[in-house]
Amino acid sequence: MWIVLCAFIGLPLLLVAYFELGSLRRKQMLNKFQGPSMLPLVGNAHQMGNTPTDILNRFFGWWHEYEKDNFRYWIGFYSNIMVTSPKYMEFILSSQTLISKSDVYDLTHSWLGLGLLTSTGSKWHKHRKMITPAFHFNILQDFHDVMNENSSKFIDKLKNVADGDNIFDFQEEAHYLTLDVICDTAMGVSINAMENRSSSVVQAFKDITYMIKMRAFNPWKRNEFLFRFAPEYPAYRRTLKTLQDFTNEIIAKRIEARNAGAESISQEDEFSRKKMAFLDTLLSSTVDGCPLTSQELYEEVSTFMFEGHDTTTSGVGFAVYLLSRHQDEQKKLFGEQCEVMGDLGIGRDATFQEISQMKYLNLFIKEAQRLYPSVPFIGRFTDKDYIIDGDLVPKGTTLNLGLLMLGYNDRVFKDPHKFRPDRFDLEKPGPFEYVPFSAGPRNCIGQKFALLEIKTMVSKIIRNFKVLPALDELVSKDGCVSTTLGLPPAEKKKRDAQIHKYDPVLSAAMTLKSENGLHLRMTPRL
Numbered sequence: 423m424w425i426v427l428c429a430f431i432g433l434p435l436l437l438v439a440y441f442e443l444g445s446l447r448r449k450q451m452l453n454k455f456q457g458p459s460m461l462p463l464v465g466n467a468h469q470m471g472n473t474p475t476d477i478l479n480r481f482f483g484w485w486h487e488y489e490k491d492n493f494r495y496w497i498g499f500y501s502n503i504m505v506t507s508p509k510y511m512e513f514i515l516s517s518q519t520l521i522s523k524s525d526v527y528d529l530t531h532s533w534l535g536l537g538l539l540t541s542t543g544s545k546w547h548k549h550r551k552m553i554t555p556a557f558h559f560n561i562l563q564d565f566h567d568v569m570n571e572n573s574s575k576f577i578d579k580l581k582n583v584a585d586g587d588n589i590f591d592f593q594e595e596a597h598y599l600t601l602d603v604i605c606d607t608a609m610g611v612s613i614n615a616m617e618n619r620s621s622s623v624v625q626a627f628k629d630i631t632y633m634i635k636m637r638a639f640n641p642w643k644r645n646e647f648l649f650r651f652a653p654e655y656p657a658y659r660r661t662l663k664t665l666q667d668f669t670n671e672i673i674a675k676r677i678e679a680r681n682a683g684a685e686s687i688s689q690e691d692e693f694s695r696k697k698m699a700f701l702d703t704l705l706s707s708t709v710d711g712c713p714l715t716s717q718e719l720y721e722e723v724s725t726f727m728f729e730g731h732d733t734t735t736s737g738v739g740f741a742v743y744l745l746s747r748h749q750d751e752q753k754k755l756f757g758e759q760c761e762v763m764g765d766l767g768i769g770r771d772a773t774f775q776e777i778s779q780m781k782y783l784n785l786f787i788k789e790a791q792r793l794y795p796s797v798p799f800i801g802r803f804t805d806k807d808y809i810i811d812g813d814l815v816p817k818g819t820t821l822n823l824g825l826l827m828l829g830y831n832d833r834v835f836k837d838p839h840k841f842r843p844d845r846f847d848l849e850k851p852g853p854f855e856y857v858p859f860s861a862g863p864r865n866c867i868g869q870k871f872a873l874l875e876i877k878t879m880v881s882k883i884i885r886n887f888k889v890l891p892a893l894d895e896l897v898s899k900d901g902c903v904s905t906t907l908g909l910p911p912a913e914k915k916k917r918d919a920q921i922h923k924y925d926p927v928l929s930a931a932m933t934l935k936s937e938n939g940l941h942l943r944m945t946p947r948l
């Protein structure tokens with residue numbers, strides 16, 4: 423009896439003492455940083471709130487309190503620094519050694535393994551070098567055909583829901599489009615998600631992304647061991663299996679087709695296209711003289727599927743939402759479309775060159791990514807001590823880089839809540855003051871692909887539809903965006919009280935999403 427009682431009380435005490443000792447050095451060093459005061463054991467966890475939106479608001483609240491500079495906070499024994507100073511950004515993003523990702527990325531491991539996004543050390547260096555040619559200009563041009571083809575299908579589908587009166591969730595529609603594009607470009611196959619929304623594979627891609635984000639904000643489900651007891655776990659395992667089987671089958675078929683030689687493949691065969699998919703580049707590549715293993719192929723292809731569709735969904739989604747709210751900018755964009763594409767250009771595909779001539783569209787997308795970056799935070803983990811901008815940052819610290827906060831810094835962007843695409847022509851942010859695609863050696867390898875895709879889709883939407891908000895009253899009267907993110911707390915409170923149910927509420931999921939969806943109406947132009 424006494425032994426059981428001692429174990430019952432003693433074991434937790436031992437554990438606490440173990441973690442307390444383990445974090446002592448970090449505590450001493452990080453005390454020099456500004457940040458909220460914390461409680462024993464929980465740190466600042468009790469202040470974070472329960473929903474992703476609460477967490478986002480808490481971060482912005484602290485960011486204001488600490489004069490839009492870095493601050494430290496603790497979640498239990500986990501030490502974190504929210505990084506928003508350009509000097510820190512520069513040091514971290516330029517470093518060739520500070521490249522290990524924070525533990526939130528572990529949530530992707532069971533699906534992605536250690537692909538380009540999550541790997542570190544020499545594996546990352548070698549794979550990054552090997553994968554870079556997959557985004558060569560010529561390949562991107564081939565991918566542009568896929569983007570054009572799918573966005574034409576999308577426009578046709580949209581015409582069924584967008585009749586001028588119907589209020590619909592654009593984000594939901596765009597998701598299937600970007601999934602079709604990434605599937606075709608990454609694996610060279612079409613899953614036709616726009617037509618087959620309820621297919622198990624299409625749903626699996628949707629569900630897995632949701633589950634990764636949901637777990638990121640739930641302290642219990644985030645833990646691999648505890649998640650096994652969660653009610654969602656069986657469905658999660660099934661989803662994973664669906665994706666693993668699907669991707670592995672595609673890879674196996676592609677290898678078989680390559681081995682058999684192109685001649686023996688019939689015209690109807692899904693692999694008969696001449697276009698190089700990302701998977702083909704991987705199959706032709708070697709690392710240290712050896713071809714990639716099946717596991718490595720799986721990891722890299724899955725990484726592209728993950729990184730390449732949710733990010734562009736919110737990229738296109740928020741750009742189109744901003745069109746609805748800022749009608750003058752929409753008119754200006756339509757004018758540019760007519761100028762670049764000519765009078766008969768409404769219905770046809772824009773070429774690669776024409777897209778690059780759409781200068782105002784480029785500024786528009788830049789401004790949209792400033793306000794609603796598709797990747798709002800990225801994380802690094804210090805596996806040794808670092809001196810950053812004169813501060814000693816101890817080993818074992820999580821660095822959360824607030825890419826989102828950068829866009830709301832009024833020291834860099836004048837009137838940050840005003841939607842002004844041409845600010846990027848007038849105010850030039852420093853190289854580490856605006857980095858929606860990150861920067862340095864670990865920046866987004868798909869940046870050119872993503873921008874091409876977003877511009878191709880938005881350009882086609884502008885030419886085919888007039889985009890309207892769910893209700894006319896949601897058109898911006900003062901040029902301000904609807905988000906209250908980054909406003910000083912008192913002003914935020916006032917504006918939050920006026921938020922309409924159709925205004926998108928942003929959450930701090932790994933990819934910024936609107937909790938309400940993006941409600942719009944569209945009127946076909948022809």
Ligand code: HEM
Nearest residue numbers: 538539729730733737796797800858859860866867868872
């Ligand atoms: C609007 C769209 C996109 C945005 C804003 C974006 C942003 C980012 C950011 C911020 C990172 C750095 C992540 C980190 O350091 O943890 C990143 C990495 C990455 N992105 Fe993107 N991304 C977008 C679209 C894409 C697309 C379309 C692809 C693939 C076709 C892609 C593939 C990748 C990969 C593989 C990495 C990891 C690179 C590495 O660690 O070497 N991204 N992206």
